[in-house]
Ligand SMILES: NC(=O)C1=CN([C@@H]2O[C@H](COP(=O)(O)OP(=O)(O)OC[C@H]3O[C@@H](n4cnc5c(N)ncnc54)[C@H](OP(=O)(O)O)[C@@H]3O)[C@@H](O)[C@H]2O)C=CC1
């Protein structure tokens with residue numbers, strides 16, 4: 001890759017995260033989007049608009065976007081970002097295997113603990129790196145992607161990323177190299193246990209997290225996961241101002257205390273919702289098996305049980321077929337009775 005040519009970055013799975021990151025990188029790189037017809041057609045018609053909590057907003061005209069349905073569009077990429085939901089990772093890995101040039105680094109910007117493993121198995125000649133997206137992105141309209149909370153992208157440190165880190169920085173989306181990605185991913189999984197609670201609440205994240213009943217549901221799921229992690233020897237990284245192990249206690253506090261102490265956690269766009277809510281809303285299967293289901297599997301592999309996370313997973317599967325309204329007190333009773 002010559003120094004003077006903008007590198008080509010392929011976004012594999014143009015959706016909320018891929019659309020947003022791609023849009024932000026537009027000035028620094030030649031971005032290729034590979035996605036489903038409904039998303040690609042929407043961008044062909046409307047272009048891509050990204051916006052964030054700080055009030056930045058940018059629209060990229062359709063004619064300047066490299067929009068594709070075909071995996072072969074990734075062939076010329078110098079860097080590939082995988083931004084599909086976990087259930088699509090294996091098929092994406094197979095699609096990429098026949099396409100991308102040897103040595104091209106691949107970053108998985110996905111939630112869950114095993115996407116990198118699946119990509120590495122199909123791409124043994126590539127550097128596949130774990131990434132982490134700490135902030136929320138919601139698709140607000142066709143081709144419009146909004147960052148609704150704060151945080152810095154993280155990635156497994158690797159020399160092959162050297163040419164790309166300044167581009168992310170210049171795009172206002174710094175990519176923080178980390179030596180402890182398994183711990184970062186475990187900490188992110190704890191936060192993602194809220195995805196199902198948020199989806200079942202059918203409320204924006206800020207509203208849901210402002211109400212103690214919902215936070216207590218999340219605290220139950222996190223306590224259970226923390227005890228499974230402890231048995232499994234997994235020590236989650238600290239991603240929040242407070243130590244990770246204190247999160248359940250913080251969540252259980254009365255609303256007024258929580259709002260005072262955790263104001264940063266509530267610095268969320270009033271319309272932001274979890275990615276699992278977005279899936280339910282669109283009638284797509286959710287990622288719950290890779291999130292709460294992961295806690296259940298890890299527990300089973302250590303002869304433990306994780307009934308709260310198992311219950312959340314099964315409620316989400318029910319909701320994929322038919323949504324029912326929950327209030328916080330009902331869900332809390334339901335989860336407590338599962339224990
Ligand atoms: N949204 C958020 O706020 C955040 C999401 N994440 C994580 O990031 C990852 C991506 O999430 P998100 O952006 O919300 O997901 P989206 O569903 O919005 O985007 C993924 C897109 O990829 C498409 N896709 C799936 N398989 C293929 C394929 N083989 N070829 C081309 N396109 C494909 C999907 O289509 P289809 O639906 O038809 O399969 C979908 O349109 C997830 O792991 C999520 O947990 C992390 C942090 C925040």
Ligand SMILES: CC(C)(CO)C(=O)C(=O)O
Pocket residue numbers: 111133134135136137191192195273274275276
């Ligand atoms: C950022 C967060 C925790 C909440 O939006 C998320 O990862 C998701 O929605 O999947």
